[in-house]
Amino acid sequence: MKVTLVLVTSVNGKLTEGDNTNIYKWTSKEDQQYFFSLIEKSRAIIMGRKTYEAAKHKIKLVPGKLRIILTKNPIKYTNITGQLEFSSEQPKKIIDRLRKENYREVLIVGGNSVAASFLNAKLIDTISLTLEPYLFGRGIHFLDKEISAVKLILFRVKKLNNRGTLLLQYKINRLELKSFF
Ligand SMILES: NC(=O)c1ccc[n+]([C@@H]2O[C@H](COP(=O)([O-])OP(=O)(O)OC[C@H]3O[C@@H](n4cnc5c(N)ncnc54)[C@H](OP(=O)(O)O)[C@@H]3O)[C@@H](O)[C@H]2O)c1
Incomplete structure (x- = not known):
């Protein structure tokens, strides 16, 4: 099973502009098209509350597409079987469960504490990072x-538009990391 972390940031690595939670104010339409095409294809999507x-x-909740929302208080929310799950499980437990349930790809879509916990648990295979100018x-x-520390291998760079939005795709280099330290 492949686990991909997908994020879009400013060139200096910000997921949001100040306190504004609406990222679609500054993300390009090309990145939005790319992101929603990944969402469209994915059967399992994990995010923070x-x-x-x-x-x-x-x-849009639809049968056959599972959203897992991480929260320390899942009891506060209502699950919809197979579509929307609020969970306080450890990242590894979630990924093991999805693997057993035959999910082939999982998208982790942030935010930063979720990204950190899946990276620390060494559960991410690829990172898809869009840099907006x-x-x-x-x-x-x-x-x-x-x-x-995580060592990355860049395997694809694509300029998405004339403004200079860049899509960078990385694999996590687990083997080299072992010999590096
Ligand atoms: N630019 C991008 O690509 C991008 C991506 C994602 C989000 N965003 C933006 O970033 C903002 C939110 O991001 P954020 O980083 O502040 O928050 P977040 O990671 O989305 O949510 C944090 C919350 O998730 C829960 N959580 C996280 N890790 C958990 C774990 N291991 N176990 C259990 N619960 C866990 C906790 O919820 P409880 O407090 O309920 O316990 C925590 O308060 C939004 O404005 C969003 O639009 C941008």
Whole structure:
């Protein structure tokens, strides 16, 4: 099973512009098309509770597509079997469960604490990072939580538009990391 972390940031690594939770104000239509094409294809999507709150007006629940929302208080929310699950399980437990249930690809769509916990648990295989040509002062950083060093291999770069939006795709290099330290 392949686990992909998908994020879009400013050039200086911000997931949001200040406190504004609406990222579609500054992300390009080309990145949005790319992101929603991944969502369309994916059968399992994992996100943090705050990302869910920010995006829920755009989320269309459909049979056959499972959204897992991480929260420490899953009891506060109502699950819809096979479509919407609120969970406080450890990342490894979730991934093991999805593997047993024969999911072939899983998308992790943020935010930063979710990215950090899946990276720390070494559960991410590829990272798809779009850089939008902005610098933001305040805002949530892609990774401001403690993580162990991760060595990446860039396998694709694509300029998505004339403004300079870049799609960068990386694999996690687990083998070299072992010999590196
Ligand atoms: N640019 C991008 O690609 C991108 C991607 C994602 C999000 N965003 C934006 O970023 C903002 C939210 O991101 P964020 O990083 O602040 O928050 P987040 O990661 O989406 O949500 C944080 C919350 O998720 C829950 N959580 C996270 N890790 C958990 C774990 N291991 N176990 C159990 N619960 C866990 C906790 O919920 P409880 O408090 O309920 O316990 C925590 O408060 C939104 O505005 C969103 O639009 C941008």
